[in-house]
Amino acid sequence: MTEVKPMRADARRNYERLLEEAQRAFAEHGVEASLEDIARRAGVGIGTLYRHFPTREALLETLLRARFDAQADRARDLLTHAEPLAALQTWLAGLGDATGTFRGLVELTADALSDESSRLYASCHEMREAGSHLVERAQREGELRPDVTTNELLLLLHAASWAGGHLPGPGGMQRLLALVFEGLRAS
């Protein structure tokens, strides 16, 4: 329904160059990478960058949306998994990997979930909805404590992801997430 005029050829070319360089820059320097640098490397004026992507978040969202949508799909798949708690844990691990794509991204997504005006809110929100079904199933079948909310779980995941980013080696987030699921008390 939404009428989309095709982009002018030069516009489309610049748009794509910008996305390529943004991907590189964010991967290398984290979400705070210099926008002027991205424009420079894309061989484009800074004004052109801002016309295509009015905010840093808009740029990030374009780069991440597909990934986040895939994550929502994955949640729906996992609803048929035999073990509800394991399914939830698996899904959260995948989500943790997604928010670990760029250094500093966790902060943004964590904030986006509680800020409807955020550009990332939409993509994140759909993920949360899909995930909350996994949470409810695990609780309904008595595998997850019933007093935990989806928001709390996502926040714990973000926390683990954040912390994982502050550990030297890789795989930190996975280990921490496992700890959170299993609890610290000796059994």
Added chain:
Amino acid sequence: MTEVKPMRADARRNYERLLEEAQRAFAEHGVEASLEDIARRAGVGIGTLYRHFPTREALLETLLRARFDAQADRARDLLTHAEPLAALQTWLAGLGDATGTFRGLVELTADALSDESSRLYASCHEMREAGSHLVERAQREGELRPDVTTNELLLLLHAASWAGGHLPGPGGMQRLLALVFEGLRAS
């Protein structure tokens, strides 16, 4: 032993004005508060700020050191507490409050723990040493899973503190910390 010439009167006056305004600014705007603004409000040139505190971290450390040292003392006190796990949990909660003093501080302290060259490293390190005795005791008495390291625990705490800062109301960190200790699995 360390010979300390008394500061010149104007120097001491400026030093203290700077600390006052820094406290205000960090409390209001988080650790990224503008240093030029702090100098301005203190009625002092920016050069004077940098002479007294060569880095942002130096300024923060001066404001926080007493607090962190107190936290180390508290760890030593809690070693005599009857319940090792509860003692550990209490201590971590206190530490979480301390790193929640300024928005964005958790990131700094988490990084400081793995960066010896950091200005905050010393104060943090002493805390960790004190805390690790609480960890070891809880493990020795079989109340804490033996495969968790002090570093992991501190990181989990920082993570909870970080996440607490991304929740609307207060007390978020306490709730999350409790969840981490108790585990997510239904019992």
Added chain:
DNA sequence: TTAATATACGGAGGTAGCCTCCGATTGGCT
């Protein structure tokens, strides 16, 4: 092919923050 026009480009310029450097100032001592 050419002309008209909507579309898109680019970067100058204003703002703000970081940090350094050095000439001007002043506290404290004799």
Added chain:
DNA sequence: AGCCAATCGGAGGCTACCTCCGTATATTAA
């Protein structure tokens, strides 16, 4: 009072953000 070391202040160079508008060009119609 007068000296000098200690201290001050802020100009200046840098980077980054974001906006605005004169210029350039892709597209469409003639």
